[in-house]
Amino acid sequence: MTQTLALIRQRLFSSVLSDCLDAVGYRNQAMHAGIRPLDESLVLCGRARTALYVDVYDAPEGENPYELEIQLVDDLKADEVPVFACGASGRIAPWGELLSTAAKARGAAGTVMDGLTRDVRAIRDMKFPVFANGIGPLDSKGRGKVAALDVPVEVAGARVAQGDLVFGDADGVVVVPRAVEAQVIAAALAKVAGENATREALARGEKLADVFRRHGIL
Amino acid sequence: MTQTLALIRQRLFSSVLSDCLDAVGYRNQAMHAGIRPLDESLVLCGRARTALYVDVYDAPEGENPYELEIQLVDDLKADEVPVFACGASGRIAPWGELLSTAAKARGAAGTVMDGLTRDVRAIRDMKFPVFANGIGPLDSKGRGKVAALDVPVEVAGARVAQGDLVFGDADGVVVVPRAVEAQVIAAALAKVAGENATREALARGEKLADVFRRHGIL
Amino acid sequence: MTQTLALIRQRLFSSVLSDCLDAVGYRNQAMHAGIRPLDESLVLCGRARTALYVDVYDAPEGENPYELEIQLVDDLKADEVPVFACGASGRIAPWGELLSTAAKARGAAGTVMDGLTRDVRAIRDMKFPVFANGIGPLDSKGRGKVAALDVPVEVAGARVAQGDLVFGDADGVVVVPRAVEAQVIAAALAKVAGENATREALARGEKLADVFRRHGIL
Amino acid sequence: MTQTLALIRQRLFSSVLSDCLDAVGYRNQAMHAGIRPLDESLVLCGRARTALYVDVYDAPEGENPYELEIQLVDDLKADEVPVFACGASGRIAPWGELLSTAAKARGAAGTVMDGLTRDVRAIRDMKFPVFANGIGPLDSKGRGKVAALDVPVEVAGARVAQGDLVFGDADGVVVVPRAVEAQVIAAALAKVAGENATREALARGEKLADVFRRHGIL
Amino acid sequence: MTQTLALIRQRLFSSVLSDCLDAVGYRNQAMHAGIRPLDESLVLCGRARTALYVDVYDAPEGENPYELEIQLVDDLKADEVPVFACGASGRIAPWGELLSTAAKARGAAGTVMDGLTRDVRAIRDMKFPVFANGIGPLDSKGRGKVAALDVPVEVAGARVAQGDLVFGDADGVVVVPRAVEAQVIAAALAKVAGENATREALARGEKLADVFRRHGIL
């Protein structure tokens, strides 16, 4: 599996994956445009490990507010990607330098969340790919906590199940469900070749109409 | 005309153009702050070619979903700027590397849209100025298509007609209607000189109150 | 006081300040994630001077629309930070290169606003820390003006009073009220040390659960 | 068909239809809560005739801005329901008293739109069921026009195809796709009976836990 | 003047006024759909008296927070309409039963605001027409205060100057500027007659296409 991931990471783009998901009828697999990489030069490619957050308004004495979060990160395998469904509240930054350090030490491929991220300069220095809905300093303690691990979630409009292929680059994050993974990747590898021919023809000044008629790609 | 555009591109800024539009009573000519350049170091200056999009929810077999888009790009002249009115839905990224390649080959000055853009790293490498409402991988096929070309539109709060001067830099995008173009450009060139004197006085530590009384610029 | 500010600027982060404010029950001191630095490499640390804006729809002849703004900037002392409460309208860019030049000449530590900023490339060249809710070219004249100076305001969800410590870095802006300043800074300096130990343990691959049990930091 | 519609109108509710759609895996068939009836006492039940709108910014001389709208209304059959997909702009009120009069004269069952409606007091007096995203006086001329008739659309989050069953009451609007219509209606008729038994048990003060265990309905 | 107002109140509607404003090129005179009447059966028709609010975050001791508000209401003449521009914050309910009582006692024609209103049941009992952006109990003290009276403002997207005709009914609020008032009212009175003929033809079942061709009204 790792070899496949390496190939995908090297050859593919979120846009071509999105097009090929569209072609097989999966049209809601790209996360909303609010989800951005901390570092646009990094590519994220791995298998989802999901966490579902609940907004809370209290941090009871004696309760570890990070219990399930710690459990997930300590359980990460190589090429896995924590995917945090924090919802629309924008109240918390559940990910930062320390979790990035721990996740990277376990070989995780990166992290995706619809919450905020903090310690962003340190994370960028680590070259660890993090995609988030914004940047902010607020800790999750007393604001949100993990309610369940490895359950199906929706993050920024895309459904994610444990084990789904998660791919992120400068254009955004796309989720490829298991059921169509092989088909979508094969189609994407083929499409990339056609795009190269199209690009060259266009750069030579050929008419778009002609090139599109020939290659069917835009 | 090209000489004028070169002069504007070299000497002016979106902020001074916005101030001079304000001064002649055109107060809604700056696009909303959501419209950002892919590359803040590039300046866009050219004549608008407008396209009006309609959200669609279907891509009928046998229909070319890009028909009018292709027609517009193939028809671009030097210094023209495709301006895409995609509306508030945020569902599509109608512009990417291939259209940038084709537009650049025809001498277009850049592109502006209130939709998303994709292939952003490749577009930045081409040094082609693109201003958009965000970044995302979703193709327009089955989500949106061009309903009309070269009609008056509104993009991010600013009205744009075919042939209007469109100027974009790191501060945003401003549209200068034909009716006031000569007047606004003359005023802007004059104001830029006054700003230089103001800046120098302020850098020397003079009181803002005194400098503003003298130059009337802030 | 300046020595304390220098120490804070050098050693602390917005995230650790936010955590220590949380710990003493001040849980709304971080501005919303929309407030971003023009330059993520700069740190802002100083004392707030507040300005309260009112949206206007008219610029009467013979009235100086910048009167109180000029008064505030001309009155700035070293290490002060103009904090502009412009509200939710997003109609104005009250800060730009000229005000940055004047503020910097008086030793101001930076500026924070929930309005837009313009002339952003020039401001970045000056290395003057500006945090704003976006970038746009629209002048405040006829759109907004200062209604009061040095009154308590709310900016992007955080209450700010004159003299409050304002701290901004790549993760956002945090406001430390006078009443808890000494306590929060002491706690933050202590927490930073613990974070270093935690980070090193995690980088070595230790279990998060163990490290968190030992240091109590995440 | 008309008999079935009469039975549905008489016996069913939007909430029970929504539950039964959920049960067969169609979980996005209820329109958003912004879509409200002008008159909560009326029930709408009929077959969708869809119209897709495009926002426009101009009304060219000599063009009939209502051409396709008129064509759709003149073509309405008994029990049909014009469903207008106007999108998120909130700029137009495409429906009013005159179109209601014409539609009612042809036996239409009501109208649904995500745009605004006007002449609401007159429409209420006619007892014609109209569901809209708000009320406002702005005509569509120069703001929006129909781009296509009888194509698949999305209205307030629900997909609607020509001929789909559209049901609206005080709780909102639900769309039942052809593919599951028979199954969903049969299940809904059965569920309504169970709800009556549940309601009676609860009104007698029985424990919810016991009643839910017995009937499985909540 | 009062006679004209009585005629307008009796014969016209917000929708026909909006259409006639459109026809003379004033296309932003209808307030957004969020502005609703407390009582849909009442018609508001009068001359605007404007108040511009500023959001505040403090109520200094010894300051009368309602000073200008009281001044405006005490100064109201017959058929005048207080129009409050409170902005987008949604934090205050500046109008309630007591101000309604005072305004009604002076013969005011009603009130319009983009803030909230409170004491709504009492106001409805008084049959005093109030149009607001919602209902809520929060007093303006320490949240907002009037910064200026009788200045041009924008309320829910429509520009309002002192003396402008303000018309509200169940379909919303329309503002008719002085410059086009006579022209718009004359056109509206004429259009109402045509609408009656159109309605009757449609109710008889005539084709919309034919009726529209004959009357040009929809």
Place this chain on the structure above:
Amino acid sequence: MTQTLALIRQRLFSSVLSDCLDAVGYRNQAMHAGIRPLDESLVLCGRARTALYVDVYDAPEGENPYELEIQLVDDLKADEVPVFACGASGRIAPWGELLSTAAKARGAAGTVMDGLTRDVRAIRDMKFPVFANGIGPLDSKGRGKVAALDVPVEVAGARVAQGDLVFGDADGVVVVPRAVEAQVIAAALAKVAGENATREALARGEKLADVFRRHGIL
């Protein structure tokens, strides 16, 4: 306690409670204006029982999705008020006719939620006071479930703890924390008397300025 509640229900209003909470420095106790009563003629007054919801995207086989919801309703005592914190997603209608029936049978005083409500016509017929953020048919199964009971929550901007006094009428919902309950109620009962005198003076046409000087109430 029940006697006190009866007195409050009879004599007080949400607006006067809000003013008196303001006066003792509790300025965020009114829920946002989106929270509306199903029936504006009903008054809700009781003690909060809180439920915290988490958005879910799955309904696992064999799990009772309503478990804690049922537990809360079965445990309701006279004059208690279920308060549901469903968050900003707007995806679910957790309350309907059956839960209203069960809650009413136990003597509950009403229900408040920032989610949607369904079966609204039946609930109105029962004269059971329900305040919600909208109306919609979507069941909570597979969309949201209760994560915790009787914990502190925030609902539409107001903090609510178990046992807090919750008061709702046509103007909205106000939460009175235990710590200031006696003080706020005493002040509110006193203020209501002053409002009566003010109202009468204003109805006689006295100047607001004079009446406000005399009574200090607006």
